Amino acid sequence: MVKICCIGAGYVGGPTMAVIALKCPDIKVTVVDISTQRITAWNSDQLPIYEPGLEEIVKQCRGNNLFFSTEVEKNVADADIVFVSVNTPTKTQGLGAGKAADLTYWESAARMIADVSKSAKIVVEKSTVPVKTAEAIEKILTHNSKGINFEILSNPEFLAEGTAISDLFNPDRVLIGGRETPDGNKAVQTLKAVYAHWVPEDRIICSNLWSAELSKLAANAFLAQRISSVNAMSALCEATGADVTQVAHAIGTDSRIGSKFLNASVGFGGSCFQKDILNLVYICECSALPEAANYWKQVIKVNDYQKTRFVNRVVASMFNTVANKKVAILGFAFKKDTGDTREAPAIDVCRGLLVEKGQLRIYDPQVPPEQMRKDITMVRFDWDRNVALRSLGDDELKQVTVVHDAYEATIDAHAVCILTEWDEFKSLDFKKIYDKMQKPAFVFDGRNVVDVGKLREIGFIVYSIGKPLDAWLKDMPAVA
Ligand SMILES: NC(=O)C1=CN([C@@H]2O[C@H](COP(=O)(O)OP(=O)(O)OC[C@H]3O[C@@H](n4cnc5c(N)ncnc54)[C@H](O)[C@@H]3O)[C@@H](O)[C@H]2O)C=CC1
Numbered sequence: 001m002v003k004i005c006c007i008g009a010g011y012v013g014g015p016t017m018a019v020i021a022l023k024c025p026d027i028k029v030t031v032v033d034i035s036t037q038r039i040t041a042w043n044s045d046q047l048p049i050y051e052p053g054l055e056e057i058v059k060q061c062r063g064n065n066l067f068f069s070t071e072v073e074k075n076v077a078d079a080d081i082v083f084v085s086v087n088t089p090t091k092t093q094g095l096g097a098g099k100a101a102d103l104t105y106w107e108s109a110a111r112m113i114a115d116v117s118k119s120a121k122i123v124v125e126k127s128t129v130p131v132k133t134a135e136a137i138e139k140i141l142t143h144n145s146k147g148i149n150f151e152i153l154s155n156p157e158f159l160a161e162g163t164a165i166s167d168l169f170n171p172d173r174v175l176i177g178g179r180e181t182p183d184g185n186k187a188v189q190t191l192k193a194v195y196a197h198w199v200p201e202d203r204i205i206c207s208n209l210w211s212a213e214l215s216k217l218a219a220n221a222f223l224a225q226r227i228s229s230v231n232a233m234s235a236l237c238e239a240t241g242a243d244v245t246q247v248a249h250a251i252g253t254d255s256r257i258g259s260k261f262l263n264a265s266v267g268f269g270g271s272c273f274q275k276d277i278l279n280l281v282y283i284c285e286c287s288a289l290p291e292a293a294n295y296w297k298q299v300i301k302v303n304d305y306q307k308t309r310f311v312n313r314v315v316a317s318m319f320n321t322v323a324n325k326k327v328a329i330l331g332f333a334f335k336k337d338t339g340d341t342r343e344a345p346a347i348d349v350c351r352g353l354l355v356e357k358g359q360l361r362i363y364d365p366q367v368p369p370e371q372m373r374k375d376i377t378m379v380r381f382d383w384d385r386n387v388a389l390r391s392l393g394d395d396e397l398k399q400v401t402v403v404h405d406a407y408e409a410t411i412d413a414h415a416v417c418i419l420t421e422w423d424e425f426k427s428l429d430f431k432k433i434y435d436k437m438q439k440p441a442f443v444f445d446g447r448n449v450v451d452v453g454k455l456r457e458i459g460f461i462v463y464s465i466g467k468p469l470d471a472w473l474k475d476m477p478a479v480a
């Protein structure tokens, strides 16, 4: 029986390995992590991450051919294939701080693999890493391994949170990069055989190591760039009376452009887009390509602009002050169907409103209250100037109440801000909400989920990203 061990039981390691175990009953899959808390949760009824469809798979496979363990070294030593799916955040200190990937976790995993291995292994980069990381890992493995043979593969993951299971079941492609040597090719074929249990062969792309590593950064950069493009367009729509949804539809029907990923929003979030683009920017700068670096930087700058623009729009619309006004925040996760808040635009929007002394009542169906408080007060970095932004403290936290229901959040509120596109927000009874709000009642829709016409009929003043402005808003000063 082939034995797979995955180091890192996070958003990628957990779901990916659960699906491999489900689709490959002939393979034993063990997911290991240094976090006892995470592993305990994976072995319980309360999984550490929320992902539609995941729980059923884990329940079906756990204890059969899927195991979660803190015995990192033992399981790595036993495995034929070791996936490394540890976190690779942006460095916050030292050389490359604010941009470069922090490979501390990666390097310690690689050193541990070298230390404990007694048999040949295929080591698979699952984490998103800078191009050429495989070369560094090879050096660590070969210098410490007492002659054991390691083949390094790059097998970046393209799943999106909230749809991880369907993305893994039916991927657009699986990418495997390896050394172009007989041993390298053999390792590629071994990993290909794992995916071939359920992925059609023509969707398994093989390439050299550097192309695979760079393709992951490129894919995220292109995806994020589309959002920043449509968001930049949304600002122009508001200034001209065009409707960004209509513009997106009109351009998206061109098969060369395509219709997906053109939803204007309060900004993109998630743990990877910003981190991976900054990583790309850093690599361009280190390769003496400042023009290429500046091009990609602009994608994040527009994203920051979009979040600031939203906060300014809220404040400007409400007579230039939200001090002591109650603002209902609907949605805190970075997108629907996940409890993940990493880089969620809600964090920056809430911080912006708190600095303006707003009283926030936040509701999200998946995010625990303590997570929201942690996010709001954690140290944020200005990536461009590489300085820590002002920390928010207990005083600002007193302005935050977390509630368990969207209606409760809106009672007595002056304004509602929709920051995540949860389905339940589409079917809220806005008449009921309006009746219990202060007047004039404002809705600021950062995800374009509400029916603007209907809400205006009820009496709301509505701002919706990139839509023709309400007469009320037209007179307010331009933003940002
Ligand atoms: N979150 C996502 O949707 C996607 C993430 N990625 C990439 O996958 C990688 C992992 O991301 P996530 O799963 O979101 O991170 P995560 O933070 O949820 O999980 C990483 C896990 O690795 C563990 N870990 C760190 N060092 C370790 C070590 N030496 N030994 C054992 N365990 C260790 C941590 O305790 C943590 O539980 C990152 O490089 C990310 O860029 C790629 C595609 C999608």
Ligand SMILES: O=C(O)[C@H]1O[C@H](OP(=O)(O)OP(=O)(O)OC[C@H]2O[C@@H](n3ccc(=O)[nH]c3=O)[C@H](O)[C@@H]2O)[C@H](O)[C@@H](O)[C@@H]1O
Pocket (backbone or CB within 6 Å): 128, 157, 158, 159, 160, 161, 162, 220, 223, 227, 260, 261, 262, 263, 264, 265, 266, 267, 268, 269, 270, 271, 272, 273, 334, 335, 336
């Ligand atoms: O490397 C990663 O971590 C992953 O990053 C993204 O996945 P994810 O961040 O989970 O979610 P997305 O669906 O891409 O959404 C990212 C952000 O963009 C926003 N978004 C997305 C699409 C859109 O049209 N408009 C828009 O504002 C979302 O609300 C969210 O805040 C990519 O889609 C995955 O392919 C990739 O594997």
